[in-house]
Structures are given as C-alpha cells and as structure tokens.
Amino acid sequence: NLKSMSDLVALCKQRGFVFQSSEIYGGLNSCWDMGPYGVELKNNLKARWWKSMTLRQDVVGIDASILMHPTVWKASGHVDGFSDPMVDCKVCKERFRADNIDMTKPCPKCGSKESYTDVRQFNLMFKTQMGAMEDTSSMVYLRPETAQGIFVNFLNVQTTMRKKLPFGIAQIGKAFRNEITPGNFIFRTREFEQMEMQYFVKPGTQKESMEQWKETRWKWHVENGLRAEKIKWAPHGPDSLAHYADAATDIEYEFPMGWGEMEGIHSRTDFDLKQHQEFSGKNMNYVDQVNNEKYLPYVIETSVGADRCLLAILCDAYRLENAGDPDKERSVMKFHPALAPIKTAIMPLSKKSELEEVSNKLFEDVSANYKSEYDVAGSIGKRYRRQDEIGTPYCITVDFDTLNDHAVTIRSRDTMTQERIGIANVQNYLKDKFKF
Numbered sequence: 508n509l510k511s512m513s514d515l516v517a518l519c520k521q522r523g524f525v526f527q528s529s530e531i532y533g534g535l536n537s538c539w540d541m542g543p544y545g546v547e548l549k550n551n552l553k554a555r556w557w558k559s560m561t562l563r564q565d566v567v568g569i570d571a572s573i574l575m576h577p578t579v580w581k582a583s584g585h586v587d588g589f590s591d592p593m594v595d596c597k598v599c600k601e602r603f604r605a606d607n608i609d610m611t612k613p614c615p616k617c618g619s620k621e622s623y624t625d626v627r628q629f630n631l632m633f634k635t636q637m638g639a640m641e642d643t644s645s646m647v648y649l650r651p652e653t654a655q656g657i658f659v660n661f662l663n664v665q666t667t668m669r670k671k672l673p674f675g676i677a678q679i680g681k682a683f684r685n686e687i688t689p690g691n692f693i694f695r696t697r698e699f700e701q702m703e704m705q706y707f708v709k710p711g712t713q714k715e716s717m718e719q720w721k722e723t724r725w726k727w728h729v730e731n732g733l734r735a736e737k738i739k740w741a742p743h744g745p746d747s748l749a750h751y752a753d754a755a756t757d758i759e760y761e762f763p764m765g766w767g768e769m770e771g772i773h774s775r776t777d778f779d780l781k782q783h784q785e786f787s788g789k790n791m792n793y794v795d796q797v798n799n800e801k802y803l804p805y806v807i808e809t810s811v812g813a814d815r816c817l818l819a820i821l822c823d824a825y826r827l828e829n830a831g832d833p834d835k836e837r838s839v840m841k842f843h844p845a846l847a848p849i850k851t852a853i854m855p856l857s858k859k860s861e862l863e864e865v866s867n868k869l870f871e872d873v874s875a876n877y878k879s880e881y882d883v884a885g886s887i888g889k890r891y892r893r894q895d896e897i898g899t900p901y902c903i904t905v906d907f908d909t910l911n912d913h914a915v916t917i918r919s920r921d922t923m924t925q926e927r928i929g930i931a932n933v934q935n936y937l938k939d940k941f942k943f
C-alpha cells in the first residue's frame with residue numbers, strides 16, 4: 508500500500524537504504540548510493556538470482572569487463588542504433604524524449620508554445636578515453652548492457668566448460684546508459700546493474716525454451732515475495748519487437764507511478780553470434796556431435812535490472828498498518844526473510860550488565876550465521892518499530908526472567924506475536940525459520 512514514490516525515497520534515506528550520490532555537493536542527477544541496509548538487501552537479491560541461475564547443470568557464470576573492444580558495439584548494432592529520439596524546448600532548453608511528450612502541446616516545463624527543436628537521434632552510450640592518447644583511436648564505451656560480454660565469450664565458455672546445447676551463461680554487472688529522462692528514484696538511472704542470462708539453444712527449439720524461462724522467471728519473482736497481483740506479462744507486439752528478436756515479453760511491476768518493465772525475456776535468434784562472427788572473422792559455429800551438424804545457436808535471454816527489481820521489492824514490502832491510530836500505527840517492510848538486510852536484532856531489556864552479558868554472548872552466536880544487530884538504546888517499543896521499518900523478521904529480547912529461566916522472547920515482525928524460547932534452542936529456531 509505504498510501511495511507515492513516520495514514516501515519510499517524518504518524512508519530509504521532515513522533508514523539507511525539509499526542515499527543520493529554526492530549529496531553534500533547537491534547530488535548528481537539520477538545517481539544513487541546504496542546505504543548499509545540497501546547493500547545488504549541488494550546483495551541478498553543478487554545472491555538469490557545467482558543461485559537460481561547457476562545451481563543447475565546447464566548454466567555457468569562469467570564476469571566480463573565493462574570496457575570492451577569498440578568493434579563489439581559496431582557489431583551489436585549499438586553504435587548505429589542504440590538511440591532515443593530527442594527534442595529540446597527552444598525557450599527553457601529542457602530536453603525530452605520525443606516519444607514521451609505531445610509536441611502539439613506547450614512545453615511541460617516552461618509552458619511556452621510551439622517551441623521545440625527538430626527531433627534528433629541521441630545515442631545512449633557513454634564514451635570515454637582509454638590510455639594517454641586523446642584521439643578517436645583511443646575511444647571506448649561504457650557497456651550499455653552486460654549481454655555482449657557473454658556473446659563474445661561464447662566460444663571460450665563452450666569449449667573450456669565442454670558444454671553441449673542447450674546451455675546458458677549468467678552474469679551480474681554494471682551497465683551505463685545516458686538516458687535522456689532518468690527518474691522515478693532508482694527505476695531509471697544512468698548507471699545501473701543488470702542480471703542477465705543468455706541461453707543457447709538449437710535453432711527451432713527457441714519457442715519451447717522461451718516458455719520454460721518465462722515460467723522460471725515468473726516463479727522467481729513470486730518466490731522473492733512479490734505479490735502476484737502486482738506483476739503481469741507485457742508481450743511485445745510486432746511494432747515494439749527489436750529488429751533482432753522473433754519474440755519478446757516483459758514482466759511488469761505495478762510501481763506507484765504505474766506499471767513499468769522490470770524484466771525482459773527475449774528470443775534473440777542467432778543475430779548476435781552472427782554479427783560477431785562477421786565483424787571478428789571468427790567462426791562461432793557450434794559443432795553438434797550428436798547430429799553431426801554445425802550451426803549458430805539461437806539465444807533466449809532473461810534480463811532484469813538489479814536496481815529496478817530492488818525497487819519493486821522495496822515498493823512491495825512497504826506497509827503502513829493501522830494508519831491514523833497513534834498507538835498502533837507502524838510502517839513495516841515485509842521483506843521475504845531471505846532478502847531482509849538484517850535477520851535478527853538482539854535487545855537486552857535494559858543496560859544492566861547481567862543482561863548485556865547474556866545478550867552479547869547470544870549476539871556473538873547468532874551473528875556468526877545471520878546478519879544481526881545489537882540494540883540497547885531507547886524503549887523496547889521504539890526499538891521494535893525501528894526494526895520493523897528495516898524489515899527485520901525476528902527481534903530477540905533478553906529480560907530479567909532470562910537470568911532464571913535461560914529463555915528469551917522472540918517477536919515476529921509480521922504477526923507481532925511473541926514466543927518464549929530457551930537460549931539453547933535459539934539457533935535451531937532460527938535455522939527452521941530461515942530455511943530457504
């Protein structure tokens with residue numbers, strides 16, 4: 508029940524999830540930094556994706572460099588085609604994506620009429636110089652997608668791993684796009700992280716493979732705790748299909764500003780391998796020893812933005828309960844326990860040394876297995892609220908009874924119910940709760 512993105516931006520800043528980049532200098536447009544809880548959450552999300560992709564026989568991972576040979580981007584089509592149509596307002600100089608505004612209407616920024624420049628194509632790739640020479644020969648790009656690092660490594664991976672089709676290559680890494688209109692918090696930024704997997708298949712089997720990956724990817728999002736009614740398929744019709752694809756569909760999430768793409772699943776044919784074969788002069792054929800054939804594999808790609816998926820997770824987890832009731836109102840982040848940045852908080856009821864001694868020992872034991880916090884400051888109610896807002900699934904309170912019964916109170920974030928558990932059983936209790 509998140510109403511507006513600004514509520515989430517405020518919570519993320521206040522609670523240490525996401526900060527504006529270079530904030531003390533006024534910030535840098537569309538750039539954001541992960542704070543201590545943001546990075547834990549994002550690392551958990553990436554680890555879950557990585558496991559779901561690579562803990563299977565048919566997918567291996569790589570980590571390619573961001574800077575690549577400039578011809579890669581000629582071959583991939585990005586130099587000539589990776590652009591958005593752009594117009595400027597002649598009066599206020601504001602820049603717009605031409606397909607995002609109605610040019611028959613006044614400028615949405617300054618209100619002036621009929622004042623747009625002609626539509627120009629604006630290439631979204633960032634350029635930089637490599638080495639000491641500042642001429643065109645030393646120009647390189649920051650990769651606008653991670654996929655090409657996988658395509659150019661196809662032969663290396665296939666031969667060293669002795670992989671037979673079908674098999675996939677997975678990668679998580681940064682990508683950069685000089686977006687004309689970034690915005691909506693971390694939804695569209697100029698620097699972001701992608702989690703991509705390219706699955707190489709025998710031509711003719713791509714439809715079946717695409718259906719399998721669609722099912723796998725949908726399930727993954729639901730298993731991360733996203734409510735099924737907040738996600739939907741958005742298939743690409745012939746008009747919005749990329750020129751190299753024979754089918755494509757997105758998984759959209761209902762963000763506070765509306766439905767938006769979170770993941771793309773694309774059937775890319777043999778376009779990429781064919782292009783790299785042509786531009787590099789290297790034979791990219793797969794030798795099918797079973798059928799005694801040689802051919803370029805087709806590719807099914809699953810591509811999800813780590814930051815955009817993180818935004819969906821944040822939006823989905825946010826709940827304001829008992830709004831308006833001063834005694835009962837609480838905001839709580841209902842993260843899936845596997846994603847929660849902090850798993851447990853250990854709280855001695857007071858600063859009395861007998862309680863702290865037991866609590867410290869418990870913290871040491873528990874935090875060896877689960878990222879935990881130790882919190883002794885303020886009323887217990889306030890401490891619970893703070894942990895609710897960062898989505899900690901379990902708070903463990905050590906009180907004066909603990910000294911007699913050697914037990915603690917474990918309070919659940921979601922139900923707010925409390926259970927009395929013997930200290931000796933805490934590890935087993937948590938092990939059971941964090942089974943995933």
Ligand code: ATP
Pocket residue numbers: 652684686693694695696697698699700701768769770771810811812813814815816
């Ligand atoms: P959009 O239409 O939103 O620009 P796209 O169709 O260009 O996205 P792809 O090239 O298919 O996106 O990239 C795959 C995924 O990478 C997207 O589904 C999204 O999650 C993520 N992504 C793409 N561009 C950005 C960006 N500027 N900021 C954050 N994430 C992005």
